[in-house]
Amino acid sequence: MDEIKSIEKQIKDTEEEIKDTEKSLLEIEERISKYVYYRDIPKKDIKDKRELETRSRELRAKLIGLNKNRDRLKERRDIPPLLPYLVNRSSQQIELKEALKKLFNHPYSQPLLCIIHGDKLQCHDTFFQFLEREFLPKIFKGNTNITTNNNYTEFIKKYQLKWPPRNTSIEDLKNRLEHNLVDTVLDNKFASKADINEYLASIGTVIIHTHLLTADLQENSSIIIEKFIEFWQDWPELIPNQHLIIFLFIKYKIEPKQNYFQKLQNWVFQNLFKNNSNTQTGNYSIQKSIKDLSSSNFTKFDKIMGVVLPELQGITQTEVESWARSKEVKNYWDEENIQDLINIIEDMFEKWEKQQASDTMPMYNLAIKLTDILMGKIPIKEDTA
Numbered sequence: 001m002d003e004i005k006s007i008e009k010q011i012k013d014t015e016e017e018i019k020d021t022e023k024s025l026l027e028i029e030e031r032i033s034k035y036v037y038y039r040d041i042p043k044k045d046i047k048d049k050r051e052l053e054t055r056s057r058e059l060r061a062k063l064i065g066l067n068k069n070r071d072r073l074k075e076r077r078d079i080p081p082l083l084p085y086l087v088n089r090s091s092q093q094i095e096l097k098e099a100l101k102k103l104f105n106h107p108y109s110q111p112l113l114c115i116i117h118g119d120k121l122q123c124h125d126t127f128f129q130f131l132e133r134e135f136l137p138k139i140f141k142g143n144t145n146i147t148t149n150n151n152y153t154e155f156i157k158k159y160q161l162k163w164p165p166r167n168t169s170i171e172d173l174k175n176r177l178e179h180n181l182v183d184t185v186l187d188n189k190f191a192s193k194a195d196i197n198e199y200l201a202s203i204g205t206v207i208i209h210t211h212l213l214t215a216d217l218q219e220n221s222s223i224i225i226e227k228f229i230e231f232w233q234d235w236p237e238l239i240p241n242q243h244l245i246i247f248l249f250i251k252y253k254i255e256p257k258q259n260y261f262q263k264l265q266n267w268v269f270q271n272l273f274k275n276n277s278n279t280q281t282g283n284y285s286i287q288k289s290i291k292d293l294s295s296s297n298f299t300k301f302d303k304i305m306g307v308v309l310p311e312l313q314g315i316t317q318t319e320v321e322s323w324a325r326s327k328e329v330k331n332y333w334d335e336e337n338i339q340d341l342i343n344i345i346e347d348m349f350e351k352w353e354k355q356q357a358s359d360t361m362p363m364y365n366l367a368i369k370l371t372d373i374l375m376g377k378i379p380i381k382e383d384t385a
Contacts, residue, residue, distance in 0.1 A: 137156060161181050170224065193234075
């Protein structure tokens with residue numbers, strides 16, 4: 001109740017702010033209307049009018065968010081945690097859907113190994129949650145004979161396969177992977193791959209996910225990735241209608257921001273000594289390994305099906321606006337007020353481009369901003385007029 005009262009006070013304050021802002025805007029518009037030619041209008045009036053219009057849009061969107069947040073609290077209906085992350089991963093979904101279609105149509109069961117890669121700000125774990133909780137259950141429910149009221153979710157079991165320590169030799173990598181998988185699935189140090197597979201076959205569709213950082217691959221990225229694939233290539237034969245899906249997530253480092261002089265210094269150093277930064281070299285090497293693997297279509301590995309999904313990248317304004325018009329968002333933001341949401345998205349990207357010199361926003365930053373917008377937590381620029 002205290003939270004609802006706090007929001008109601010914010011609603012009242014915001015309504016007063018809207019009245020004051022619109023009054024100030026009307027006064028400026030009246031002053032401007034007295035001028036015959038646009039060139040004669042004082043620049044300060046034009047600037048103040050634009051700022052007040054932006055402020056008015058932000059306040060209206062904030063009010064909508066606050067009202068919806070209050071109503072949700074009264075109804076005990078929270079914003080779905082994944083909603084801000086559903087902006088756009090359509091290219092990845094299309095590729096994975098095609099791979100699953102091949103899996104279902106294959107004459108005999110094989111493990112499906114899927115490589116997902118992108119920089120650390122693209123929220124790999126949340127994307128995995130979406131795949132596990134929403135995407136895959138819908139796909140499997142539509143392609144199996146199992147009838148369930150819970151969207152197939154209870155028939156999907158997941159296990160995390162921990163990556164071995166960095167000091168593990170390449171020769172010992174597959175043994176350590178097997179050891180970690182035994183501990184995770186059966187907690188029996190004497191179990192074999194056959195024992196694990198027999199158990200997995202008895203529990204339905206299984207997802208195994210592994211997460212790597214650039215540093216885990218170091219200079220041997222292509223060999224290490226290949227060893228991981230070989231581990232599954234050597235997996236025991238699956239029984240008919242057994243589904244085993246492996247996700248390998250690879251997270252790239254991001255170059256630290258540098259000022260002009262730091263960039264110049266690095267450029268001189270790199271060109272004099274023919275050297276690149278560790279981050280650049282590491283990312284490029286891994287990206288090349290993944291690209292080569294994708295181009296080869298996993299032809300070296302005949303006992304598994306493999307797919308490399310398009311790289312997880314930043315989100316564009318157009319993609320966020322499409323998200324705002326989706327039925328999922330309309331459940332939490334009235335359709336008649338969608339234009340206010342679109343306006344605030346426009347302002348958000350305009351500010352981002354000025355600050356970051358980029359027209360795409362990493363999923364991490366975007367999800368935080370969208371969550372705040374849906375809850376009415378919109379930062380309003382103070383009136384400087």
